[in-house]
Amino acid sequence: MPTLRLRGVGRRFGGLLAVSDVDLDVAQGERRAVLGPNGAGKTTLFNVICGDMPASSGTIEFYGEDVTVRPARARVKLGLARTYQQSRLFLGLTVEESIYLSIVGVEGGRLRPWPRPRHDRELRERARIAAGRVAIDDKLRARVSDLSHGEHRQVAIAMALAAEPRVLMLDEPASGLSRGERTLLTELLLGLDPSITLILIEHDMDIALSVADNVTMMHEGRVIVEGTPDEIRANQMVHDLYLGRGFRNE
Numbered sequence: 001m002p003t004l005r006l007r008g009v010g011r012r013f014g015g016l017l018a019v020s021d022v023d024l025d026v027a028q029g030e031r032r033a034v035l036g037p038n039g040a041g042k043t044t045l046f047n048v049i050c051g052d053m054p055a056s057s058g059t060i061e062f063y064g065e066d067v068t069v070r071p072a073r074a075r076v077k078l079g080l081a082r083t084y085q086q087s088r089l090f091l092g093l094t095v096e097e098s099i100y101l102s103i104v105g106v107e108g109g110r111l112r113p114w115p116r117p118r119h120d121r122e123l124r125e126r127a128r129i130a131a132g133r134v135a136i137d138d139k140l141r142a143r144v145s146d147l148s149h150g151e152h153r154q155v156a157i158a159m160a161l162a163a164e165p166r167v168l169m170l171d172e173p174a175s176g177l178s179r180g181e182r183t184l185l186t187e188l189l190l191g192l193d194p195s196i197t198l199i200l201i202e203h204d205m206d207i208a209l210s211v212a213d214n215v216t217m218m219h220e221g222r223v224i225v226e227g228t229p230d231e232i233r234a235n236q237m238v239h240d241l242y243l244g245r246g247f248r249n250e
């Protein structure tokens with residue numbers, strides 16, 4: 001049984017079909033990259049998978065359970081976690097507080113303003129562990145506003161990991177990162193717990209192809225190619241799209 005199974009998934013915005021008739025099977029522990037030019041529908045596909053917006057058509061199954069009409073928080077409870085293309089961090093919080101809040105947000109589904117002391121210590125320990133998994137545990141007390149762009153990405157991933165997801169979805173984690181930060185991110189992704197299923201939208205082909213087991217290539221809302229990194233590297237359509245020449249035959 002695939003971890004994630006999409007059949008005929010579409011999402012319409014008025015007259016625009018942002019995502020159209022997408023079939024997708026992602027296996028447990030797989031690393032799947034989703035590639036495609038800007039506007040291809042990648043983020044919309046993520047939004048529909050995690051329930052941030054409803055699909056206009058098709059079905060989404062998570063571990064065999066149909067979640068198509070279930071709200072985002074129910075999908076989080078089933079083990080989906082994601083990051084966003086634009087960081088959604090509270091700049092005034094520390095790293096520890098950010099991760100802590102992300103755990104509390106999942107625990108019981110509501111914020112508890114006064115956690116019991118023992119519970120509080122346990123949550124802080126979990127926050128520290130999540131920070132360690134993305135090598136940002138030396139900055140636990142730092143304010144998010146004082147961190148670099150790359151560190152913001154690490155915090156966002158730590159916040160997602162703190163929820164102990166079975167499926168982690170990252171939307172362009174490398175965008176805006178320096179070369180050095182990209183190398184760190186690649187190492188972080190390669191070192192992720194292999195039991196976590198990873199779905200990665202990424203513009204940086206080097207990162208995507210070094211991390212992924214399989215690649216789904218989107219264009220104008222549709223899946224146009226699926227294959228291993230080697231198959232993707234050899235695919236002319238992929239080269240044409242990324243070199244900005246559009247489709248051959250078009």
Ligand SMILES: Nc1ncnc2c1ncn2[C@@H]1O[C@H](COP(=O)(O)OP(=O)(O)O)[C@@H](O)[C@H]1O
Nearest residue numbers: 013016018036037038039040041042043044045
């Ligand atoms: N909330 C929205 N309302 C209207 N149109 C949207 C919305 N989100 C995305 N779109 C449109 O859907 C298409 C796909 O966008 P998106 O999923 O963000 O692509 P990608 O992430 O591949 O760059 C684009 O044409 C975009 O303008």
Ligand SMILES: [Mg+2]
Nearest residue numbers: 042043044085
């Ligand atoms: Mg996007």
